[in-house]
Amino acid sequence: MTNRPRGRAVLAAPATALLIGLTGCMGPSASQAPAAEAADASDWGEPTGTVEFWDTNANATLTPVWEGLIADFEAEHPEIDVEYVGLPNSSALQKVDNALASGAVPDVLLVGNDVANLIAQNALTRVDEVFESSGLADASDPTMVDSERGNAPDDGLYKVPLTSLSDVIWYRTDWLAQAGLSEPTSYDEFFERTQQLNAPDENRFGYAFRGGPGSMPPMFAMTYGMSGVGEFFTEDGQATLDDPANVEAFKRYVSLYGSVSAEADLTNDYPKIVAAFDGGSAWATHHNLGSYQDHVKALGAQNVAGVQPFPDEDGVVTATTPAISGLGLMAESDAKAAAWEFIEYMTTTGNSSYAEAVGQVPASLEAQEAPWLQDSQPLREIVETAEDPKTQYVQLPIYLPDYASICKTEMEPDLQAVLTGAMAPEAFLTKYAERFEQALAEYEQYAGR
Known part of the structure; x- marks a missing residue:
């Protein structure tokens, strides 16, 4: 891990509800x-x-x-x-x-x-x-x-x-009711529920992990949501991916794989996590609002909840921008x-x-x-x-021309390497902090700075 200076600038959410937290260009x-x-x-x-x-x-x-x-x-x-x-x-x-x-x-x-x-x-x-x-x-x-x-x-x-x-944490409210458990209000409670509702012998897992195509949005959302780091780049252009708080949060996120998820989740894409969640083999998963209608159709609106990142002990919610x-x-x-x-x-x-x-x-x-x-x-x-x-939003750098290719062709296979133990979490985060810094420098040159 590199020792770059880090920042936690809080971006206040818009006051109007229907603005849904979108910020301007970062x-x-x-x-x-x-x-x-x-x-x-x-x-x-x-x-x-x-x-x-x-x-x-x-x-x-x-x-x-x-x-x-x-x-x-x-x-x-x-x-x-x-x-x-x-x-x-x-x-x-x-x-x-x-x-x-x-x-x-x-x-x-x-x-x-x-x-x-x-x-x-x-x-x-x-x-x-x-x-x-x-x-x-x-x-x-x-x-x-x-x-x-x-x-x-x-x-x-x-x-x-x-x-x-927006990216959303989805979970089954009916499973909680059947088990006599309350709905989680913090990440500690969420992780506890994934353990309590994990029953692999019954093909019921605590979490459906997205380890295959499209795995970066949930990774970013869960990592920054737990860490509380409020910006992707500092003012001097340094990526915060390997901020110590992000390293700790990322390790916690990837710990879901294999412990409360199926081993086959290594290659899960969008259809597979939705099938696992809607089909009754997972209590929770992470996806955006795009799967909402699938959940309602399969489970009924009364049996599923979609929530934003959980607040920290000070009530601050850290979410990635929609x-x-x-x-x-x-x-x-x-x-x-x-x-x-x-x-x-x-x-x-x-x-x-x-x-x-x-x-x-x-x-x-x-x-x-x-x-x-x-x-x-x-x-x-x-x-x-x-x-x-108290809500702060992390603007992911989708304005970088290389953003999509970095996420899909570079980060996705390396995340699988982390999940299988072939790559250290610290090495993954530092590699891509440096990779995004390179992409930012190229963008600045392209933009004429």
Whole structure:
């Protein structure tokens, strides 16, 4: 472990509940980078023809939702046809990169945390002007918009926010009731419950661990949530991953694997942890709001709870900032006018229906007032956490062009090495503290600092 200086700057949560704790850009001097020219919509022609839309998070639950909303859109816009292409999240990034290399790109892309990589490849259209002129700027959650601007070195808007989703600790309330146990209110109690409800001989485990694809978001959330370290980079650009408090928290997190989880969890991806949790073989797991509807359908809303990180002894909650899903207009699209009509529809008229179906917070300010949002226990939990002045948010550096590839191609296999004992936890954290510092330095050079 290196001996770099560490910081714990507390980021106060927004006072308004529906801002859900999104902070602005925590990246380095994005506004100092040379600004790319925003697209002029007057050059796009008429909004007619065919729009090819790639859903990069396709699954059995979400695909029918998109298909229904597309049918509604086409009924209102008979001059536009939308071709839906569903890509499973586990392979979407590679397919998008292949499409960019070949030039066979869609018109609209569902974009998540890989937005910086797409911006770096000049794959997305900067839409600031049309976003303002269409009225979307007034209709969208400003904190989500500001957060998206923070992912670009020129402070431009390259992705129109659709929904945001927080990482959540999920657990079975019915298991607790059956065992006569109270719901946990701290990490100590949570870890105690995973032991108390662990019964491997009955194929019932305390925790479903995500050791395979997509394992970094829960690792970051659990590590920082337990450590209380409030920033990913210090002001002088040093990563906090190997802060001593994070080392201790990370060790505690990985201790869940094999002790209160199945050995097979080493390769668990999103479908597997959801199947374990919803299928009755795990009391708890960690995932974002994207799996909420799966849990409700399988278990019933009354039998599952989704909670934010537990507070420390001083009442401080440390959470990673919610991720934002949005729609990107591809730079090489030949149907930009029609594509923008689709984007505008999905982020306004269709926004509430989509957000409710996926169990996420809508970007539309009007949709945020819908009763279904207030009736959702996990969303209420997020709102209450955001309202608490003691809450602090750690901005993960998704603005780094290398962020997605570092997490997926480098960190994921090394986390498995930690779980199997082939790599020390300290070595893992120090390796990637240095790796992110390198990526930050390259970004600063790219941004013109």
